């Protein structure tokens with residue numbers, strides 16, 4: 001079996017409204033149209049696995065990998081229940097989930113596969129797969145977003161994904177399910193008048209998209225903390241950390257911004273990144289680089305495992 | 310119609326571990342009985358015993374695990390049944406539930422809260438899955454499931470604006486809850502479904518119920534929890550509310566989801582001593598089962 005590899009990546013929105021009610025807002029309609037373009041690109045590729053990291057699936061016990069081969073249920077959005085339910089029948093690559101778990105553990109992470117009938121697949125992942133892989137032409141994998149993990153741990157999770165992909169022989173497209181700015185309107189708005197919550201968020205989103213459009217994924221990864229602080233980024237932008245680490249931490253990509261629209265005030269973008277030989281300039285790498293996770297810091301707490309021994 | 314009233318208010322934490330350890334027939338996974346959370350199971354037993362002396366006809370639950378960013382939502386369908394699988398601890402909680410909702414009371418609180426200036430919404434989608442916080446707290450307090458409930462979501466005001474704004478909203482929501490209960494003639498039991506300190510360990514032992522693993526995440530959390538419980542015991546409600554933003558920030562408290570402040574608001578910020586039925590840790594978080602017995606207070610007065 002030849003070595004597997006990441007053949008590309010997409011940043012996709014974390015909200016289901018463009019799927020539930022595209023007609024309600026020009027922005028959501030535009031996203032629905034752009035999803036179709038991304039879907040066509042995926043269908044034209046030779047990918048044989050879609051691997052998602054979703055900020056809408058929060059975990060506490062390390063990192064969870066979805067391993068139910070055929071999840072079959074429905075999800076109702078916690079806020080937008082009046083827009084209806086999303087019924088899903090998905091196809092998961094259970095063998096890959098198990099391999100990813102092993103690779104994560106080999107790098108010091110706590111990881112486990114989950115496969116339970118009725119498990120609530122998160123609304124971000126369901127929306128993404130319905131738009132990009134509606135017939136389950138490709139199997140998928142989903143990994144959770146640990147609420148306590150910071151950059152180091154998330155990079156290791158991304159590198160473990162790269163390990164698993166290499167060993168699996170799969171040709172993989174990564175999907176980072178995440179908003180950019182994640183400030184929402186806290187009241188009911190007229191969907192047609194949706195806009196980015198603040199000018200500042202909008203400006204930061206556009207800066208990030210400018211860099212991604214130039215293929216500068218590693219630069220965006222290095223900027224994530226500042227972006228998160230300034231523009232209320234979604235989950236510290238962990239999806240970007242994960243993608244950047246899984247793809248080798250560099251700027252050798254061809255980037256394409258398919259769309260950027262507001263969804264209830266948040267910044268929702270569809271961006272594609274294809275590996276290319278040519279690096280874009282302007283590199284400024286100064287964050288830590290971590291290969292193995294040595295555990296929760298537990299500065300004030302005794303190590304639970306030691307206590308347990 | 311007789312004027313309604315709140316019979317008792319409880320802090321009723323919802324770690325799914327406690328439902329799991331009770332081995333109810335509705336839950337698919339079965340616990341070993343190794344005893345890691347026995348102090349909390351005993352605390353809930355004492356609470357149930359105490360509540361047996363009271364007559365009430367509805368449970369009103371504020372839950373941190375229905376997280377809404379567009380205001381405060383209320384279950385608005387008369388009956389739900391289904392399977393609740395905890396996305397975080399699916400190994401422990403896969404609970405088959407059937408429950409009735411007191412929609413009339415939910416609508417009354419929803420209207421009253423709107424009149425207080427809050428953004429409110431009735432949840433009318435019958436396919437909605439009821440969250441595990443609501444189910445766990447309700448089950449541990451009244452496993453018979455013979456009374457209707459009202460479930461209120463946790464608006465993200467603390468997170469999207471600030472802890473102070475969140476606190477003010479929750480006090481207003483509490484007032485609205487109290488007024489709606491009075492206006493609808495209900496005798497209500499209120500449940501704030503929340504832990505105190507709330508930093509978790511991010512790994513789990515082979516047997517999740519292994520008592521040699523279980524302890525508080527760090528001494529800072531333990532001290533804050535003890536302090537907060539002392540304020541409750543002494544009936545220093547206003548001081549507790551004054552210190553709430555510090556408590557939230559310094560102990561990573563789940564009170565940031567608003568449940569406890571909602572409860573104290575609904576109790577009219579009454580300075581009455583609470584009964585601490587017990588305290589224990591669950592995967593590092595601090596949990597107390599606490600009762601503010603308004604009915605006993607009235608008898609004593």
Ligand SMILES: [Fe+2]
Nearest residue numbers: 323373374563
């Ligand atoms: Fe919780």
